[in-house]
Structures are given as structure tokens and as C-alpha cells.
Amino acid sequence: MADLEIRDLHVRTEDREILHGVDLDISRGEIHALMGPNGSGKSTLANTLLGHPSYEITEGTITFGGEDITDAEPHERAKAGLFLAFQYPVAIPGVSVANFLRMAINARREQPIGVKEFRSDLQHAIELLDVDRTFTSRHLNDGFSGGEKKRAEILQMAMLAPEVAILDETDSGLDIDALRTVAEGVQRLHDEQGLGALIITHYQRILHYVKPQFVHIMMDGRIVLEGGIELVERLEREGYEEIRREFGATETGAVPAGDSGA
């Protein structure tokens, strides 16, 4: 049994169904890539997995570590070991990165983390991500550049040590150096801590630095194709259009996904 099991997941927001039955298994130590054109439902899946209140699950289940978390509160999912690196991380003014991390760590512990232990963990994470020491005393994401925000996401991930992390377009808007830092960070957490990851991306770029064992292609709210790294190479050659033709999916965004019929 996989650590994270998604079964026949149907999700709607407002009056539109976005996901029409998604099945996916992710376990610790596995790196998955979820690829697909804009609007195919990738971010909806990411947000739904963490329990975003705007997305309603109308059918299907999510289980994590054997527990049904379909209706769990977001913080309960986090405590169980799920993590979401946001596509657009949110600024939290007035709270330093370090203080926020301490709160988040303590939220999942009986006893607050000791000062020394926290400091040494933080030092390790800082080195991993190649950020400045002063970074952690700045207010979280407040006035951060795009690259700094993404680094802060990975820093949090490193400190919170989840079982399975979902990275929602963490590669978008990053220059090549930042992309490499972030990707290598993910790879090291996988190698050192056995992190399981679902890397959601629209491009192939990041997959030159993190090697997925499993690749899933999503279109119109369904996973239409699954395979190994060779799928990434095929996408690079052919683009999404070829696959779209093969699976008879509609033009992205042209028709509300819920009306696509098939």
C-alpha cells in the first residue's frame, strides 16, 4: 500500500468540476512528476490534497499512511506528514522566517523544540539551500523576490521533514541558478531523508536536476498517460499537442473542463 493514495478523485470549485476522477499513488522515497498544460487541473489537485477550503471533493478518497484524510483539516494533513510548496507563497508580515519555522515545528510536537536543536537544524537547512544567514530573520515572504520565496518554501520543507511533499510549479519564475539550488535541495531531501515528492510542473527544465522515477501527464482533469523518465523525453520532442490528439482531450481552456464529456 502506498503512503499517499488518491482514488477516483472528483473535485469542483464554485460550479465547475475540475478533476474528473484522478488516481495516484505516492510513497516515501519516490519522486513523481506531474506534468500538463496550463489549466489541466494540476494546482487544483495540489490544493485539494492539502484541504484548501475552496475545493470541494464530490467523489473519491485520499488516504495517507492508511488514514482517510479526505475530510481532514489542512493542519491535520500537515501534521500527518504532507507538505505543499506553494506556486505563489504568501507573505506573512511581522513574523520572521525563523520564528515561523519554530511555531510550525512546535505545532507538531508535544514539547517545544530546544534552542540548540532548532539552531543546528536551521543551520543545516540554510547550507543546503545556499541562502544568506540574515534570510531567516526577515519577515516570511514579505518583500522577497520570486527566487527567495521558492527558496523559503524548500527551507520550510527541509525543516518540517514531511513524508510526502507536493511542489506546485516551484520551478516557475526561477532563473537557472535558483532553479538548480531548489531542485538540488529537493533531491538531497529525497536522498538523505527519504522524502517522497510530487513535482508539479509545466516545463521539463526542473527534471534535468531532479530525476523522477514516475511521470504522470494530466489533461482536462484526468491523468491520461503514465510512465517513466522516457515520457519527459517524449514531451520534449513532441509537445503536449501530440498527446492531446492521441487521447482526444479538448483544447486547454477552450471549454470548461466539466463540459468536456468524454
Add this chain to the structure above:
Amino acid sequence: MPERGDRTTPGPTTALPAGSDGGAGRPALSKAAANGDGATRVKPGRHREATLYHALAGAGAGDGRTLAQLREAAREAYAGAELPVWRRSGFWTTSLQGLDLDALEVHPRAGAAGLGQRDGAGAPDELPDVVRRTLPDRARAGRLVQSDGAVVHVELDPQLAGRGVILCSLEDAFREHPDLVAPLYSKRLTIDRHKLEAANAAFWSGGAFLHVPAGVTVAEPFEIVYAIESPGVAQYARTLVHGGQASEFRVHEYDLADDFEGHPSGNRQALHAGAFELYLDDGARCRLAQLQDWGSGEVYDVSTRFVGVGRDAYCHWLPALLGGHLVRQHLELAVSEPGGEMAFRGLFFTEEQEHLDVFAVDLHETGPSSGDVHWRGAATGQSRASFEGLIQIDPGAQQTHTYLQIHSMMLSPKARVDAIPSVLVSADDVSASHGGTVGELDETAIFYMQTRGLDRPAAVRVIVEGFFEPVISELADEPLEQLVRAKVAEKLAAAREDIEAYASSR
């Protein structure tokens, strides 16, 4: 000096109102314009019109009169006045109609020890419960505690006393240091704008006097405490602080009341009518912080505070207004001599049925000078908080540079915060501007923090504390910062259901 109460000052006048609702700001140039009817503006006998939202901006009542003469004049004003109403048309009304003034006792603690003075050398265990509970255990330069109508405790670091620092009840100061007190008493405070101001000037007892002589620097704070221990009390509080040339010191004022739960009298009302004045001589520097929390009783607080900044002097003033049934504060920070600087910070947090009305004035009487006003406030329950911030630059106050910002956050569907920044400029070589925001809880930020493992109340707390943090951290005093943070957290915990309901209703 412009005529007091005249906001249609001729000359290069700019008025830039900006209602916090994003455009429905009142025309602020004059009240005549605001009412759209100049002809009916002034009605004889409408005392409240004359006291409404104007800077004091002028000489006080002191002016050579003795304390007895001032008390007598104030008593007459008191007898002839109705309880005041403050009204900002279209925004809010602050009315004292719920206050049963006649049912309150004025000098409940004056006893054998004389009017307003119990044994001054009281041991710390005589401190009112609410004071012992609230004040941080920390190093301090001195402490004066008034409970109800009497000073119950005074202590002062003997070394400071040896260097000429004075901390005593204002009554004692009039007896023992008349040369220091008389020229400053009511120098800039009026005694007859409304009934409760007159009552304060006529009936105050106890009181606090702090004098820091020229050249004396004191690192730890002087604490001045006004406590109301039981309902049925009218506390007329009077504070006078003087910083001599190039002195440097901190003042922490606490305004506290017990909760009055289950008091045998059945009465839940009390009144604090305060008058506070602080004068800084040339080059003096003062950090003034005020923590007000009147508890859950029905405490009315109608106070006027004036801070005068002398030549090249500096004042950092930070009131933290954290509760009271009905609170009306006139807070005026005036740069009176060239080179003066001020930083006017503030925060407020109202809950349940509370009503808060703050009028904060950044007054520049001469230039060059600089000012910086930054307030933050939040409201829960069905509370109302109204903030008017006025930048007033008098004729001749050239090369004044000042900025006012007010940020507010509504945490409940029935709470309301109004914020009106306004600017009244009568000089042409100045810069004066203002800005502000009105915010609600950001659901995306809450979700973000939840995905890190914080539950919803914790996430809300992080947002609200983060919202206040830029002001709280400016206290630059760890024990006081911790206390304010704890009070904010306490209020959030109490309003938890309310905030939940708000979130699910949207």
C-alpha cells in the same frame, strides 16, 4: 497661532480627507462644508460643536492663575455643562448618555490620610490586585500608583532622588515644589471644553508629578499607574511630567481596572477622566508608552493628553489602547520649538460592545520640525473604533515634514473601524501626507500557515500579531512588548468563535 476651534484657517490651506472606505471621505475643509450648510452651523449653546475634533493648539488655562482659582473656574464650567457628545457626521457618534455620573463617588479613598493621599510609603503588597497581576516584574526607576481617588504607593530609586529627580503625587508637588509645578500646570490644557474636562480640573485628587532635571539620563522606566479597583468610582487623574534640558528618560503609564465581576453593589460603572501633560525642554528625549486596559467592567474613559516638544527635543509616544467600555481620547503631540522631532505610534484593539474614539493630533507650531504618525488597530465583536488623525501645521512652521498612516483590521462582521486622516496646513514650504489601509483576514495566508501545521486559531493569531508587530516592536522594551503581545493574544482567544463565524460567513 490660529484661533482655536477654527479649521477654516485662511491662507495656504490644504485639506486632504480620505475616508478609510475608499473614497467616501468627508470634505474636511470646514465643518460648514461637511454639513453643507454654513448658515446653520453655529447654534448658541451647542457646547459640543465647540469641542469637536479640534486641536487644542493654543495656550492652556494655567496662565498665572493659582490652583485654587483654576479649580474654582473649572467647578463653574462643570456646573454649567451637559455631558458631551462627539459626532463625526456620517461616521460615528460618541455619547455618554449611558453614564450615570451622579451615581459615582469622587473621593472614595480619601480618608484619615487626607484628601487623595494614603500613606505614601506603602509596601508593595498594598498594590491593587490588578496592578500586581499586570505590571511586569522588571527593573524600574520609580513607580507611582493611584487607586481610585488616592495615591497608594510611591517609590523612587534613591540615587535618582539624589540627582534631583522628583516623583510624587501632584498634590504633594504643589505643596513641596510649587516653583516647578505652577508654571507648567495646565500650561497647554484647557479646563472648560466639556463637562468631564472641567470635572477633572475641578476635582482631581492624588495625581502624579515627575520631574527629570536637566542633563539627567535614566535608562529604566518611570511607571505611573492609575487603577480602578471597584465600580461606582469617578477617578479624576492628573499627570504632569517635565523633562529638563537634555534629559533622557522613559515613562510607562498603565491604566487598569478590575473586572468588577460579582461586585456586591451591583453597579458596574466607573469613570476615569484623565488629564495628562508632558513638557520637554531643549534637547530632552523621552519615550512615553501608555498601556490601557480597563477590563470587562463598564469603565468610561474620557481623557486629554498633551505632549509639548521643545527645541531639538524628541518624543516617541506610543499609546496601546486595549479596552474600555467607552473610551474617548484626545491625544495631542506638539512640536513647539525649532528642531523638534516626534514619532507618534499607537495601537488599539476593541472587543465585544466597546466603543473607542481617538483623536490624535500631530501639531507643528514651528519649523523646522518633523513628525511621523503610525497607528494600527483591530476590532472584534460588535465593537466600534474610530480614529481621526490630524496633521496640523501652523502658519510659520516652515520646513516641517510629516507623515501619518493608519492601518486597521476588522475581525468580525459586526465590528466597525473608521479611520479618517486629515491634514490642515497653513505654511507653504512643508511636506505632509497620509495613507492607510483597512484589512480583513487573508484566507490564503491562513491556508498557507495551516499547510505548515498551524491550526486555524494559531494562524489567525500569527496574522493579527504580525499586523501589530511593527508598532509593538517600537516599544523597544522587552517586558512591555511581551505584555502587549500577551494582551493581544488574550483578546484573540476570547474572540475565537466570533472570528470563526466571520470566516465561514464569507
